[in-house]
Amino acid sequence: MDKILLPRPAQNVSRRQFLLGGAALIGAASLPDALAAGKACRPTEQDIIGPFYRFGAPFETRLAGPDESGERIAIAGTVYAADCRSPLPNALIEIWQANAAGVYDTSKPGNFTERHDFHLRAMMLTDQRGHYEFETVMPGRYPVPPGLPGLEKYAGLTRPAHIHFRVTETLHVPLTTQLYFQGDPHIAKDPFAGHKHGLAIALRSDAGLLRGRFDIVLARG
């Protein structure tokens, strides 16, 4: 996929510009991207759970071992209450994804009983500031498998690269969604991602990693 690189900061800035920039950064760090950009406060959009969800992945924040092929990415963000301002500590985040070749650790859609090790799946809790972060590899694109109940008409359609999320917290509505990456040419024709622009994030290159920020707002329970 195409890399999306953010513009570099200007080299020569005045003290006032620097302070203003710092204030903007601080503000951005305490508000979801959508609010920082002046958009309305809304819960994060939902997306389908897909056929490859499995419960019980290990708690960890580094999904890919050193032998895992693929471009290294790091995703971080904050989980907010419905006011888009109050961070939610101890929210449970489950993530699962395909490997760089577009293959999941299960090839049996919808079969939640088969037993084998979890791979490229994890759970984590947000910290006291509502923050989470994990490292993994860029997931590969894959075609929708044939014969999925309700999704038969999409069989063979290449899905954009994505990471699945499920976020649950005591007093809010559980969220099932998917994270996409800006610049992916398969987003526009995807029936799930095509009209959910808030789910596609930009990535920036940083010390051998591609980093992205995905803030999440849960609906009130």
Ligand SMILES: [Fe+2]
């Ligand atoms: Fe998927």
